[in-house]
Amino acid sequence: MADKNIPYKIYLEEDEMPLAWYNLRADMKKKPAPLLNPETHKPMTAEELEPVFCRDLIQQELDDTTPYFEIPQEIRNFYRMYRPSPLVRAYCLEEKLQTPAKIYYKFEGSNTSGSHKLNSAIAQAYYAKKQGLRGVTTETGAGQWGTALSMACAYLGLDCKVYMVKCSYEQKPFRREVMRTYGASVTPSPSMDTEVGRRILAEHPGTGGSLGCAISEAVEKAENTEGYRYVLGSVLNQVMLHQTVIGLETKTAMDKYGIKPDLIIGCAGGGSNLGGLIAPFMGEKLRGEADYRFIAVEPASCPSLSRGIYAYDYCDTGKVCPLAKMYTLGSGFMPAANHAGGLRYHGMNPILSQLRYDGLLEAVSVPQTSVFEAAEIFAKVEGILPAPESSHAIKIAIDEAMRCKETGEEKTILFGLTGTGYFDMLAYEKFHNGQMTDYIPSDEEIQANFSKLPAVE
């Protein structure tokens, strides 16, 4: 059944691992629009960002011309604890589907944080430490990012303060305990810790919180605490930069075996894992060296890239963060209550947004029950229990493989398997019990928040 020359799992040697992250913006002719000051609507300067973000990270955030950023030795040491991650040939899935397509996935779940988030967490924690800071603040929704950051901070001896969306804090006590195992302090958001938290609690007593609200609290806390800065797990360009380690490893492994993907698929919430996976391939496409199809997969209930508007918007509920030009559903958008799992952010990374706008990246959205169906097929044959988020990519990979079965095409499909679903069993339970429902917002609902976008000319 197996191609004689392609192993089940391709692991790079340690000396084949990337030495630098790739800054895709350097190869983009149409650059993503700059972050704007929320009050003046002028491009944010490094100085303005300093009270909130770490110095080196600001440079990475703003620089759109330097093609490579060296990965510091300390970060490469940490990467070696859990990287290279395997590039897996999905022989068992291919056989199950009886498809002529060749399917590969890059698996980022083989570390305790259970996801790709660690790639950026260690980088951000490293630069905070290098700057002599005492600690960092952040928000977490489903908990993957908070876990990853807690691990990275424990490793470097940095304080870590996590604002966890209150409903997740209550529904996912085990996630909370993992973070505590790594020594983080975890606060349910909204909290009485911050002004914005107190304001939101006063306006909406009993609210379960939101990602946008937790971001506002974490930013405020960082600004008001000596020796602290704020770090973020997705959306920002710096995060996507760090995540290019995924795509760079994948490309090296594929090149080594002479594999060329026709189609590259990833789930998209804030966009960093998808951006990191596709970056080196997209770079080739932008430079006219090769051609690939790229597909972003979103939940039907939160389809920023596939159904949102491309405009400047607030990144958080409290409107304290810079404005970003991106595909957005409006910062007031909330996914329907039956939405399970992550991928619930209202906007999308500015680089991916620009690529989408320029027709270089496709976007589709899928209902969640179809995602869990795909997850279960995958788990049974490939032996990995995928995170609901990652399973969005599985769903479309299977769809495309089935299309190949109809047409007889032997396409090579690559997708990103960002993490495992160990902490998502409540959602799986709902699915098993037939209690999971789908919700596809109407055009009216999608557009309801468009009028509240900031007026940027």
Added chain:
Amino acid sequence: MADKNIPYKIYLEEDEMPLAWYNLRADMKKKPAPLLNPETHKPMTAEELEPVFCRDLIQQELDDTTPYFEIPQEIRNFYRMYRPSPLVRAYCLEEKLQTPAKIYYKFEGSNTSGSHKLNSAIAQAYYAKKQGLRGVTTETGAGQWGTALSMACAYLGLDCKVYMVKCSYEQKPFRREVMRTYGASVTPSPSMDTEVGRRILAEHPGTGGSLGCAISEAVEKAENTEGYRYVLGSVLNQVMLHQTVIGLETKTAMDKYGIKPDLIIGCAGGGSNLGGLIAPFMGEKLRGEADYRFIAVEPASCPSLSRGIYAYDYCDTGKVCPLAKMYTLGSGFMPAANHAGGLRYHGMNPILSQLRYDGLLEAVSVPQTSVFEAAEIFAKVEGILPAPESSHAIKIAIDEAMRCKETGEEKTILFGLTGTGYFDMLAYEKFHNGQMTDYIPSDEEIQANFSKLPAVE
């Protein structure tokens, strides 16, 4: 900080993976005592075992002379989905401890079942399928074995019926859902499904169940259901045989880099992971080719190998299984109520028991709070959240490394890291909240059940 020639993680190539399991008994001069028929006290024959166990597995159980059993191609294909597992040099832990010792661990948690159990689950499911069976029954306590078997059965299209100790069924709903994701049927034990279950429920209404009781139910169900057999996740010699894939990979990897361990450490519940890890090294020792120290680590609250009696005993509460000669606390022994995690079986694998009796294997027991302390140290620096069971080995590895620090010896320590603790966060939570207590049974308590052993001359 790193030895120039030893990478953080040693992965074997696919063509370096073992082609056969190693049967340590072939090299033992003093063979383990045979299983006995619980009624006649005569050695069990293959025919007598046939109604309960699969044919090929019976052969593996009884054969104490054939040194190698070929691993069927189908099982090797499955192994390649998640094996080879990494042999990790614990550089970060060494640095944290400031020890001159060199620490290695073989990590078996990088698959969805989260533990080494999958190595035997796929083998047992394969032989059941080969024999033309419809399904298998089993018991599970903490849930690792049930998860692994569900995965293996899903892969091969076999029915899987799991009796899950009732208190775990209720306290670990997520484990249950993982099994359901793989299509297993999961029943809390004791249940009304079986005669033995009904009897126990009548005698002890409201009981939370026990492993011994769940075994009895699974055996009865297999005997009474057409096309079913019973499979077991530890204790048996066949299970240890399959687990030698761990030790064989480890030995190949160490030989490749010229590493020779002084000390090999593993946790011990039923004994299969420890036996599998040490087997090829113990073989060398038995053949006089090399010398190593071997240490089995048990919970203080269930210390069969370190404080039990070496005698024939029942393997299950219902007394329907064959008698095994082993270190045992008596089949009526129950760990104290504050005991967290697995490693709660009253007996020990017969091969390990014989080795212990012959002075070839050391055994120690450790209180659980010290185990969680070690787990947390390890998690913070090595980035893997260990299962409580596995952390018993970590605890002693750290103790030995600290001893090296005192003496200045540069010992090479190898331990087995059998799995991850994703589903054990309730226990971690207790530990974080200072609610975890220790219990060390008195000699009187340990010996309380010795008088109820079967009278075998």
